[in-house]
Amino acid sequence: MKKWLIVGIIVIITITLLGISSYNELISKQNNLETKLSQIDLELKNKSDTTNKLINNVKDTLKHEKDIINDVIKTKEDLDNATITKKIKLNSKLTETINNLYVSIENYPSLKSDPNFIELQNEITNIENNIAYLRSEYNKEAKEYNSSIKKIPSNFIAKIMNFKEANYFEN
Numbered sequence: 001m002k003k004w005l006i007v008g009i010i011v012i013i014t015i016t017l018l019g020i021s022s023y024n025e026l027i028s029k030q031n032n033l034e035t036k037l038s039q040i041d042l043e044l045k046n047k048s049d050t051t052n053k054l055i056n057n058v059k060d061t062l063k064h065e066k067d068i069i070n071d072v073i074k075t076k077e078d079l080d081n082a083t084i085t086k087k088i089k090l091n092s093k094l095t096e097t098i099n100n101l102y103v104s105i106e107n108y109p110s111l112k113s114d115p116n117f118i119e120l121q122n123e124i125t126n127i128e129n130n131i132a133y134l135r136s137e138y139n140k141e142a143k144e145y146n147s148s149i150k151k152i153p154s155n156f157i158a159k160i161m162n163f164k165e166a167n168y169f170e171n
């Protein structure tokens with residue numbers, strides 16, 4: 001009888017430790033996802049700030065291109081006021097409107113060769129590259145997290161503690 005009691009206690013302790021370990025692993029992976037999202041959000045903020053600088057740099061020269069400038073400003077404002085998930089979707093629209101602005105600038109050689117404009121254009125390109133990289137890193141983390149909540153024994157803890165699958169972002 002004592003032998004079975006000791007075996008039962010060992011089994012309960014093992015299951016408890018396994019559950020705690022699984023829970024902590026899921027929390028760690030969830031925190032990694034939140035960190036990646038925060039990094040993306042920060043880069044989107046940088047892009048928004050740099051877009052402001054770009055608009056301020058070109059708006060006097062591009063007085064006849066108000067529609068394009070207004071599109072960039074409107075999209076940037078939408079991005080600034082959105083949730084992180086919507087920001088990531090609006091980012092591609094902002095990139096598109098900025099590219100339309102670049103096409104318009106082709107008609108203004110003095111602006112096209114302006115060192116401030118070139119620097120801002122390069123900065124936006126670097127930020128866009130960083131965003132693409134961070135989205136890729138987020139997707140790797142999301143894949144790892146999603147796998148963890150489906151694997152035994154973590155899936156039991158994930159169901160009990162209501163862990164949800166993470167969404168992926170298109171690159």
